[in-house]
Amino acid sequence: AAGVIQSPRHLIKEKRETATLKCYPIPRHDTVYWYQQGPGQDPQFLISFYEKMQSDKGSIPDRFSAQQFSDYHSELNMSSLELGDSALYFCASSSTITSEQYFGPGTRLTVT
Amino acid sequence: LAKTTQPISMDSYEGQEVNITCSHNNIATNDYITWYQQFPSQGPRFIIQGYKTKVTNEVASLFIPADRKSSTLSLPRVSLSDTAVYYCLVGDFSGSARQLTFGSGTQLTVLP
Numbered sequence: 001a002a003g004v005i006q007s008p009r010h011l012i013k014e015k016r017e018t019a020t021l022k023c024y025p026i027p028r029h030d031t032v033y034w035y036q037q038g039p040g041q042d043p044q045f046l047i048s049f050y051e052k053m054q055s056d057k058g059s060i061p062d063r064f065s066a067q068q069f070s071d072y073h074s075e076l077n078m079s080s081l082e083l084g085d086s087a088l089y090f091c092a093s094s095s096t097i098t099s100e101q102y103f104g105p106g107t108r109l110t111v112t
Numbered sequence: 113l114a115k116t117t118q119p120i121s122m123d124s125y126e127g128q129e130v131n132i133t134c135s136h137n138n139i140a141t142n143d144y145i146t147w148y149q150q151f152p153s154q155g156p157r158f159i160i161q162g163y164k165t166k167v168t169n170e171v172a173s174l175f176i177p178a179d180r181k182s183s184t185l186s187l188p189r190v191s192l193s194d195t196a197v198y199y200c201l202v203g204d205f206s207g208s209a210r211q212l213t214f215g216s217g218t219q220l221t222v223l224p
Contacts, residue, residue, distance in 0.1 A: 031210070042199070042215065042216060043214045044214070045212060048210075088153065099144070099205035100161070101212060102158070103156050105154065105155060106154070106155055
C-alpha cells in the first residue's frame with residue numbers, strides 16, 4: 001500500500017540558510033500534519049492542513065511556514081536556520097473517515 | 113487535552129505478555145485513547161484506539177475501565193522487534209483539531 005513520502009530524507013544546511021521539506025500524503029488523504037522531533041525528544045506538533053487550508057498551529061516558529069497545494073502535497077519552509085532546528089521532521093496524513101495518522105519516514109535536518 | 117502519565121521504561125523477555133498502563137485522570141467525555149509505537153529514527157505508527165471497555169486487533173488489546181481514568185495496552189507474546197517507545201495519547205480525535213500531542217512515552221525493551 002502507498003505510504004507517506006517525504007523528501008529529502010537527509011538535509012544538511014548551515015546556520016541562517018533556508019530549507020524546504022516536502023511531503024506527499026497517502027492518496028485520498030485530505031489532512032497533512034507536520035511534527036518536529038529533536039534528539040532524545042518526543043514528537044512535537046507544528047502545523048496541519050485540511051483541504052489545503054491551515055487547520056491548526058502548534059509550536060511552529062515564525063521563521064517556518066508551510067502550505068498544502070492543490071495536489072495535497074505539502075511543503076515546510078524553514079528560514080534563518082538555527083542549530084536548534086536540527087531534528088527529525090515527520091509528516092503525517094489522515095482522512096476524514098478515520099483519525100488514524102500515517103507517518104512518513106521523516107527528513108533528518110542537520111544545521112551546522 | 114488530557115495529560116497522560118505512563119512509565120518511563122519497562123523491560124520484558126521474549127514470549128511474555130506486556131502490559132503498559134497509562135493514567136489520564138482528566139479525560140473528557142469526547143476523548144478517545146490512542147496508542148502509537150515508535151522505533152528509533154522512524155515515524156510513529158498507530159497501534160490501537162478505544163473509547164471504553166476492551167478493544168482488540170491483530171497487534172494488541174486495549175483495556176479501559178468504566179471510569180476511563182486509565183488504560184492498559186497489552187502486547188501478547190512480545191518479540192525482540194517490539195522494542196520501541198510506546199505513546200499513550202488522549203484527545204477528541206474525531207474533531208477538526210486532530211493533531212497528536214505526544215507526552216513522554218514508555219521505552220519497552222524486550223530481552224532475549
